[in-house]
Amino acid sequence: MKNLEFFNRNQIHDFISENRLMAIIPTGSVEQHLNHLFIGMDINSATKIAEDLANKFSDNVLFYKPLNAGIAEHHMAFPGTISLRVNTFIGVLTDVVESLVRGGINKILFINGHGGNVEPMKTAMRNISLQMKGIYENIDLSKLKTHYDYEELLNKDSDIDIRFTSYWEMHNFKIIKNIIKDQSYPGHAGEYETSVALYLFPELVDNHARVSNALDTESDASKEKGEIIYNDAIEQYSKLINEMLEG
Numbered sequence: 039m040k041n042l043e044f045f046n047r048n049q050i051h052d053f054i055s056e057n058r059l060m061a062i063i064p065t066g067s068v069e070q071h072l073n074h075l076f077i078g079m080d081i082n083s084a085t086k087i088a089e090d091l092a093n094k095f096s097d098n099v100l101f102y103k104p105l106n107a108g109i110a111e112h113h114m115a116f117p118g119t120i121s122l123r124v125n126t127f128i129g130v131l132t133d134v135v136e137s138l139v140r141g142g143i144n145k146i147l148f149i150n151g152h153g154g155n156v157e158p159m160k161t162a163m164r165n166i167s168l169q170m171k172g173i174y175e176n177i178d179l180s181k182l183k184t185h186y187d188y189e190e191l192l193n194k195d196s197d198i199d200i201r202f203t204s205y206w207e208m209h210n211f212k213i214i215k216n217i218i219k220d221q222s223y224p225g226h227a228g229e230y231e232t233s234v235a236l237y238l239f240p241e242l243v244d245n246h247a248r249v250s251n252a253l254d255t256e257s258d259a260s261k262e263k264g265e266i267i268y269n270d271a272i273e274q275y276s277k278l279i280n281e282m283l284e285g
């Protein structure tokens with residue numbers, strides 16, 4: 039895996055200039071996950087997916103993790119939860135995107151593991167994406183008549199490609215709907231997420247607490263389901279990465 043932080047100045051310069059390149063950034067949360075899952079489940083699952091993809095595509099992918107915590111005010115009743123203010127979270131990630139684009143890395147894929155980050159990030163990344171295209175691409179604006187034309191032109195003619203995804207969206211749902219009984223993706227510490235934890239972090243799942251839980255859906259979880267979910271997410275992400283690298 040190529041971690042951006044482990045390059046020296048010459049190496050990163052050469053890697054950027056010699057390769058079709060993208061950066062993968064995991065985002066997640068540090069928050070309570072009932073009694074049976076660990077507090078860092080969301081950031082650690084997103085990081086594991088991002089690391090595996092960075093390994094698989096190591097000729098073209100840079101890995102960088104700027105933050106562990108996310109937006110988790112709705113979990114603050116439970117100690118150990120760390121919540122960033124929306125402005126803090128969005129501000130840091132917006133600055134990271136701009137830094138990467140200014141350094142010549144035009145393709146950026148966020149792999150998110152926490153539901154609370156989704157709404158703010160969708161809006162923020164759409165905005166920063168347009169902003170980066172507007173500032174750093176030399177697009178001919180002389181014939182534009184409306185702001186719709188402006189957005190269309192930026193989206194069509196730019197090499198800058200910034201995407202925010204959550205791993206539970208990256209599925210062949212014909213497969214996933216067949217195995218997850220409660221049909222809740224990702225849910226919160228329920229069947230889907232507990233299955234992922236049983237596959238990736240079995241030593242961090244408390245099986246006694248699992249069967250007497252407040253949300254009452256996690257007893258259908260299994261390591262086998264987690265493996266199917268995980269492999270399917272990696273497969274769908276691989277298609278997306280190939281598409282972004284070729285674009």
Ligand SMILES: [Zn+2]
Pocket residue numbers: 071079080151152226227231
């Ligand atoms: Zn979670």
